[in-house]
Amino acid sequence: MTDFSKYAQPGVLALSPYQPGKPIEELERELGISHIIKLASNENPLGPSPQALAAMGEELADIWLYPDGSGHALKSGLAARHGVAMNQITLGNGSSEVLEFAIRVLVGKGDEVLYSAHSFALYPILTLATGGTPVEAPASNWGVDLDALLARINPNTRVICIANPNNPTGTWVAAGALRRFLEQVPEDVLVIIDEAYFDYAIEPATGATDYPDCSQWLGEFANIMVARTFSKSYGLAGLRVGYALSSPQLADLMNRVRPPFNVNNLALAAATAALADEAHLSASVALNARGLQQLGEGFVAMGLDYIPSAGNFISVDLKRPAAPLYQALLREGVIVRPVANYGMPEHLRVTVGTEAQNQRFLEALARVLK
Numbered sequence: 445m446t447d448f449s450k451y452a453q454p455g456v457l458a459l460s461p462y463q464p465g466k467p468i469e470e471l472e473r474e475l476g477i478s479h480i481i482k483l484a485s486n487e488n489p490l491g492p493s494p495q496a497l498a499a500m501g502e503e504l505a506d507i508w509l510y511p512d513g514s515g516h517a518l519k520s521g522l523a524a525r526h527g528v529a530m531n532q533i534t535l536g537n538g539s540s541e542v543l544e545f546a547i548r549v550l551v552g553k554g555d556e557v558l559y560s561a562h563s564f565a566l567y568p569i570l571t572l573a574t575g576g577t578p579v580e581a582p583a584s585n586w587g588v589d590l591d592a593l594l595a596r597i598n599p600n601t602r603v604i605c606i607a608n609p610n611n612p613t614g615t616w617v618a619a620g621a622l623r624r625f626l627e628q629v630p631e632d633v634l635v636i637i638d639e640a641y642f643d644y645a646i647e648p649a650t651g652a653t654d655y656p657d658c659s660q661w662l663g664e665f666a667n668i669m670v671a672r673t674f675s676k677s678y679g680l681a682g683l684r685v686g687y688a689l690s691s692p693q694l695a696d697l698m699n700r701v702r703p704p705f706n707v708n709n710l711a712l713a714a715a716t717a718a719l720a721d722e723a724h725l726s727a728s729v730a731l732n733a734r735g736l737q738q739l740g741e742g743f744v745a746m747g748l749d750y751i752p753s754a755g756n757f758i759s760v761d762l763k764r765p766a767a768p769l770y771q772a773l774l775r776e777g778v779i780v781r782p783v784a785n786y787g788m789p790e791h792l793r794v795t796v797g798t799e800a801q802n803q804r805f806l807e808a809l810a811r812v813l814k
């Protein structure tokens with residue numbers, strides 16, 4: 445009898461699959477209800493830039509051609525935006541893929557990948573998939589404890605992953621503290637700074653005024669990689685496009701494991717156009733800042749604590765098991781994200797939506813809490 449599990453790599457057998465937010469169509473099928481809102485995957489409620497949509501429309505006629513495997517147009521835009529050379533940029537099918545490239549290049553059996561408790565679920569998944577060992581350091585106040593990370597560095601440590609801001613907590617690491625940390629990390633350990641929520645965090649209204657732009661530190665620290673994505677603030681999650689900024693050497697190594705046409709024609713065209721539409725980005729970021737405030741005030745009015753967030757989501761502390769409340773919210777047609785698998789069984793993470801969506805969520809939450 446066929447049994448591939450006996451040949452599956454031990455790391456693969458040890459991992460549990462990533463749990464995505466529940467799709468709207470799935471809930472529609474299950475409950476037979478409509479008017480569902482999904483505030484579960486940190487998507488941009490404004491959607492993509494109209495210019496990105498137009499660029500995709502124009503690209504459609506050429507869809508029979510393979511994409512430009514070097515991603516020249518997008519990389520030029522990114523190089524100009526970040527003041528880096530083209531050979532420091534690696535494009536990915538989502539930034540998840542560039543995280544995977546880095547870990548595949550550097551991590552094998554016996555090697556360790558270090559990250560903080562309550563941080564992005566993909567880090568241990570990618571590590572186990574390559575046969576490496578995930579090492580989780582304790583967090584402090586839901587945020588990354590840089591000293592706890594430093595204390596766990598040993599000769600087997602190859603990669604440290606820091607999501608800044610962190611998902612699902614929304615906490616951020618300040619510039620000064622991160623710089624002092626990087627000065628103490630051995631130079632042959634790669635530090636991945638995962639800046640998926642960068643555009644939201646730099647908006648002063650989030651309160652994260654000491655938040656660093658690590659893309660500006662690449663000249664100083666050869667052992668950092670900055671990951672960014674078009675999935676969140678640019679509203680292009682479904683297209684799958686993200687990128688890494690790193691030393692040319694790491695980019696070259698990652699390019700060797702990159703599938704040749706990993707970013708498709710439509711994604712390249714849309715991301716290139718989206719990058720140029722600064723008005724859409726600032727409207728998205730401004731809407732988010734207002735939404736964070738609206739949700740925060742709503743939680744306070746209900747007597748609930750929440751973790752102050754620099755992202756486009758907030759984790760709210762329900763002070764009781766969150767799973768039944770998550771289910772009750774589904775019956776209200778509101779999909780949020782349970783975070784028990786992040787060690788947060790009494791929190792729910794809600795993505796900042798439009799003002800009306802946030803209001804509908806707050807009213808539904810008030811009802812299910814009664």
Ligand SMILES: *Cc1c(COP(=O)(O)O)cnc(C)c1O
Pocket residue numbers: 486537538539540541564607610611638640672673674675676681684685686
């Ligand atoms: C959403 C997210 C990503 C990126 O996802 P992609 O869609 O693959 O670009 C990366 N890191 C964190 C922490 C995220 O929340």
